[in-house]
Amino acid sequence: MKTLIRNASVVLPGSIENIDVLIENDSIALLNPPPEISADEVVDASGLWLIPGVIDDQVHFRDPGLTHKEDLTTGSRACAKGGITTFLEMPNTKPTTTTLEALEQKLAVAAEKCCVNFGFYIGATPDNIQVLKTAQRTPGIKIFIGSSTGSLLVDDQSALERIFAETSLPICAHCEDESTVRANSERLGGGKTWADHSQIRDHQAAIIATRRAVELAERHRHRFHVLHVSTAQEVEFLRTTSDLITAEACPHHLLFSIEDYDRLGSLVQMNPSIKTTADNEALWQGLLDGTIDLVATDHAPHTLEEKRQPYPKSPSGLPAVENSLALMLNEVNRGRCTLQQVVAWMCAAPAKVWNLHGKGRIQPGYDADLVLVDLNRKETILNEQQVTKSGWSPWHGVTLTGWPVRTWVLGQTVFQDGRIFDDVRGREVTFDR
Ligand code: DOR
Numbered sequence: 001m002k003t004l005i006r007n008a009s010v011v012l013p014g015s016i017e018n019i020d021v022l023i024e025n026d027s028i029a030l031l032n033p034p035p036e037i038s039a040d041e042v043v044d045a046s047g048l049w050l051i052p053g054v055i056d057d058q059v060h061f062r063d064p065g066l067t068h069k070e071d072l073t074t075g076s077r078a079c080a081k082g083g084i085t086t087f088l089e090m091p092n093t094k095p096t097t098t099t100l101e102a103l104e105q106k107l108a109v110a111a112e113k114c115c116v117n118f119g120f121y122i123g124a125t126p127d128n129i130q131v132l133k134t135a136q137r138t139p140g141i142k143i144f145i146g147s148s149t150g151s152l153l154v155d156d157q158s159a160l161e162r163i164f165a166e167t168s169l170p171i172c173a174h175c176e177d178e179s180t181v182r183a184n185s186e187r188l189g190g191g192k193t194w195a196d197h198s199q200i201r202d203h204q205a206a207i208i209a210t211r212r213a214v215e216l217a218e219r220h221r222h223r224f225h226v227l228h229v230s231t232a233q234e235v236e237f238l239r240t241t242s243d244l245i246t247a248e249a250c251p252h253h254l255l256f257s258i259e260d261y262d263r264l265g266s267l268v269q270m271n272p273s274i275k276t277t278a279d280n281e282a283l284w285q286g287l288l289d290g291t292i293d294l295v296a297t298d299h300a301p302h303t304l305e306e307k308r309q310p311y312p313k314s315p316s317g318l319p320a321v322e323n324s325l326a327l328m329l330n331e332v333n334r335g336r337c338t339l340q341q342v343v344a345w346m347c348a349a350p351a352k353v354w355n356l357h358g359k360g361r362i363q364p365g366y367d368a369d370l371v372l373v374d375l376n377r378k379e380t381i382l383n384e385q386q387v388t389k390s391g392w393s394p395w396h397g398v399t400l401t402g403w404p405v406r407t408w409v410l411g412q413t414v415f416q417d418g419r420i421f422d423d424v425r426g427r428e429v430t431f432d433r
Contacts, residue, residue: 001024001025001040001411002022002023002024002029002038002039002040002041003022003023003039003040003041003042003043003368003408003411004020004021004022004023004033004037004039004041004042004043005020005021005022005023005043005045005050005370005372006020006042006043006044006045006046007020007044007045007046008021008045008046008048008049008050008372009048009049009050010031010049010050010362011049011050011051011052011339011340011343011362012031012361012362012363013348013361013362013363016049016339016340019031019032020032020033021050021362021370022037022039023368023370023408023411024411025368025411026367026368026410026411026412027358027364027365027366027367027368027411028362028363028364028365028366028367028368028370029364030364031362031363031364043372043406045372047374047376048372048373048374048405049339049372049373049374049375050362050370050371050372050373051083051339051342051343051347051362051370051371051373052343052347052348052359052360052361052362052366052369052370052371053083053084053085053086053116053347053359053369053370053371053407053408053409054082054083054084054085054086054324054325054346054347054371055084055085055086055087055088055346055347055350055351055354055356055359055360056079056084056086056087056088056296056297056299056321056324056346056350057087057088057139057172057225057248057294057296057350057353057354058088058090058227058228058248058250058296058297058298058299059075059079059087059088059089059090059296059297059298059299059321060089060090060092060093060298060299060300060301060317061075061076061087061089061093061299062075062093062301063075063093063106063109063113064093064094064095064105064106064109065093065094065095066093066094067389068303068389069301069302069303069306069389069390070301070319070388070389070390071113071389072109072110072113072114072118073113073114073115074387074388074389075087075089075299075321075388075389076110076113076114076115076116076118076426077115077387077420077422078299078319078321078322078386078387078388079115079116079321079322080115080116080407080409080414080415080420080421080424081322081387081404081407081415081420082321082322082323082324082325082326082404083325083371083373083404083407083415084116084321084324084325085116085117085369085370085371085407085408085409085414085426086116086117086118086119086356086359086369086426086429087116087117087118087119087321088118088119088120088121088139088350088354088429089106089118089119089120089121090121090123090142091120091121091122091123091142091152092123092144092152093106096123096125096152097120097121097122097123098122098123098124098125098128098131098152099128099131100131100134100135103120103122103135103137103138104137106120107120107137107428110426110428111425111427111428112425114425114426115409115414115420115421115422115424115425115426116409116414116426117359117367117369117409117410117426117427117428117429118426118427118428118429119138119139119354119356119428119429120138121138121139121140121141121142121172122135122138122140122141122142122169123141123142123143123144123152124141124142124143124144124152124154124163124171125152125154126154126156126159127159129162129163129166129167132163132166132167132169133166133167133168135169137428138169139169139170139354139355139356139429139431140169140170140171140172140225140354141163141167141169141170141171141172142171142172142173142174143160143163143171143172143173143174143213144173144174145160145173145174145175145176145177145178145209145212145213146174146175146176146177146178146181146205146209146271153178155178155179160213160216161216161220164216164217164219164220164222165220167222170222170223170224170225170353170354170355171217171222171223171224171225172224172225172226172227173209173213173224173225173226173227174227174228174271174272175206175209175210175212175213175226175227175234175272176201176205176206176209176271176272177204177205177206177208177209177212178209180202180204180205180208181200181201181205184199184200184201184202184205185200185312188200190312191311191312192311193261193311194261194265194266194268194269194311194314195258195261196311196312197261197269197273197311197312197316198258198261198273198274198275200273201271201272201273202273203231203233203275203279205272206229206230206231206233206234206272207231207233207234207237210226210229210234210237210238211237213226214226214237214238214241214245217244217245218241218242218244218245221244222244223244223246224244224245224246225245225246225247225248225353226238226245226246226247226248227248227296227298228248228249228250228253228272228296228298229247229248229249229253229283229286229292230253230272230273230274230275230279230283231272231275231279231282232278232279232281232282232283234247235282235283235285235286235291235292236282238286238291238292239286239291246293246294246349246353247286247291247292247293247294248292248293248294248295248296249283249286249287249292249294249295250295250296250297250298250320251295251297251320251323251324251327251328252268252270252274252298252318252320252394253270253272253274253275253279253280253283254280254283254284254287254295255280255327256268256274256280256394257274257275257276257277257279257280258274258275258276259277260274264394266307266308266309266311266314267307267318267392267394268318268394269307269311269314269315269316269317269318270298270300270316270317270318271316271317284336284337287337287341287345288337288341293345293349293353294345294346294349294350294353295324295328295342295345295346296324296346296350297320297321297324298317298320299318299319299320299321299388300316300317300318300319301317301318301319301388301389301390302315302317302390303390303391304390304391304392307392318393318394319386319388319390319392319393320393321388322386322387322388322393323381323393323395323400324346325342325346325371325373325403325404326379326381326400326402326403326404327395327400328342328345328346329342329373329375329400329401329402329403330400330401330402332375332402333375333401333402339373339375347359347360347361348360348361354429354431355431355432355433356429356430356431356432357429357430357431357432358430359429367410368408368410368411369408369409369410370407370408371404371406371407371408372404372405372406372407373402373403373404373405374402374403374405375401375402376401376402377401377402377403377405378399378400378401379399379400379403380397380398380399380400381393381395381396381397381398381399381400382396382397383396387420405417409424409426410426410427412424
C-alpha cells in the first residue's frame with residue numbers, strides 16, 4: 001500500500017519544506033519522490049503541516065484493574081484523536097507492572113486493543129531488583145520516589161542505591177519527597193481545600209526529591225529522566241546537571257497555576273501539584289532554553305464522580321492525551337514557541353530519551369507515524385466530545401487554534417476529520433540500545 005502526501009509543509013529535523021512524502025506500507029519510503037510516482041492514495045495536504053506522530057512518554061491507561069477510568073482501547077483511541085501515535089504507560093495499574101508476567105500480559109492485551117503504538121514501564125518496588133535487571137521489553141524503570149495514585153513507592157535509600165547501582169535500563173521517577181509531603185499534610189490537618197494540595201505537595205517536596213534522585217543517578221552514572229517538573233527551583237537545578245539527566249514538563253504545569261483552583265477545584269488536583277504563574281514561566285523558559293527536553297501529558301484519568309469527592313478524598317490526576325498537541329499548537333499561534341520546537345519536544349526528544357527505534361522524525365526508513373496539522377483550525381474542547389473513558393477535560397470550554405486533522409500509525413489512517421478507525425492496530429515499540 002502506497003500513500004502519497006502532496007503539498008504539505010513538512011517539518012523535517014532541521015527545516016520545514018514544501019515537499020511530497022511517500023509512505024510505503026508501514027514506513028516513510030521517499031521524500032520528494034519523482035512526479036510520475038504512483039500511489040494507492042494521493043492526499044492533497046495544501047495549507048496543512050505534516051509532523052511526526054507525537055510520542056507521549058507518560059500516560060496512565062488503568063488497564064488492568066482500574067478500567068472504569070480508562071482502558072487500553074479508550075486510551076489509545078484518545079491518542080489517535082490527539083495526534084499521539086506512540087504512548088509509554090506507567091506501572092501503577094492493578095496488578096502493578098512490577099513482574100515480567102505483568103509486563104508481558106500488558107503487552108499482549110495492548111497488541112489486541114491498541115490502535116496506536118505502545119510500550120510499558122516496569123515499576124520498581126523495594127524488592128524486585130531481579131525483575132528490573134532482566135526486563136527487556138520495556139523503555140525503562142519507573143520509580144515513585146514519593147507516593148501518588150496507587151501503592152508504588154520506593155523511599156528507602158538502600159533500595160534506591162541498589163536500583164541505580166545494579167540495573168542498566170534508563171530510570172525515570174516521580175519526584176516528590178514523601179516525608180516533606182507527610183509533614184506538610186500533618187501541619188495542615190490533612191488539608192481542607194484543593195488549594196491546600198499545593199501547600200502539601202509544595203515546592204520543597206519537589207526539589208528535595210529531584211535533587212535526591214539526580215544525585216543518585218550522577219553518582220552511579222545512570223541515565224535518568226525527571227518526570228513532570230513543576231517548579232522554578234527544579235528548572236534552575238537542572239541547568240547544573242550532566243547530560244545523563246533529561247527532564248519533561250506537562251501541559252497542566254505549563255498552563256495552570258494555583259489561581260485556577262477557585263474555578264476548577266479538584267479538576268486541576270495533580271501530583272506533583274500545580275504551582276504559581278512564576279513556575280509556569282520558569283518551565284516555559286526551561287523548555288525554550290533546552291533545560292527541559294520534552295513535553296508529555298501524565299494523562300491520569302479519574303471519573304468525574306471520583307473527582308467530585310471533597311478534598312483530600314478527591315484523587316489526583318487529569319486526562320490530556322487528546323488535547324496536548326492542540327494545546328501546544330495553540331501556543332505556537334500565540335507566539336510562545338515555534339512549530340519546530342513543539343515537534344522537537346513532543347516527537348524527536350521522547351524518541352531520543354527512550355531510544356525508540358524508527359520513531360520521532362520524518363525521514364526515509366522511519367516508521368510512517370505521521371500527523372497532519374491544521375494550524376488555523378479553531379475548535380472548542382467539550383467534555384461531551386472527549387474520547388477518554390473519564391469523559392471530561394480540565395480545558396472544557398476552551399477554544400484552541402491549531403488541531404491535528406489526520407493521524408497515521410504505521411502507514412494506516414487511524415484518525416481523520418473527527419473519525420477514529422478502530423480496525424487499526426499499533427505495535428510494541430523496540431529500542432536502539
Ligand atoms: O496526579 C497524578 N495522578 N500524578 C501521578 O503521577 C499519578 C497519577 C495517577 O495515576 O492517577
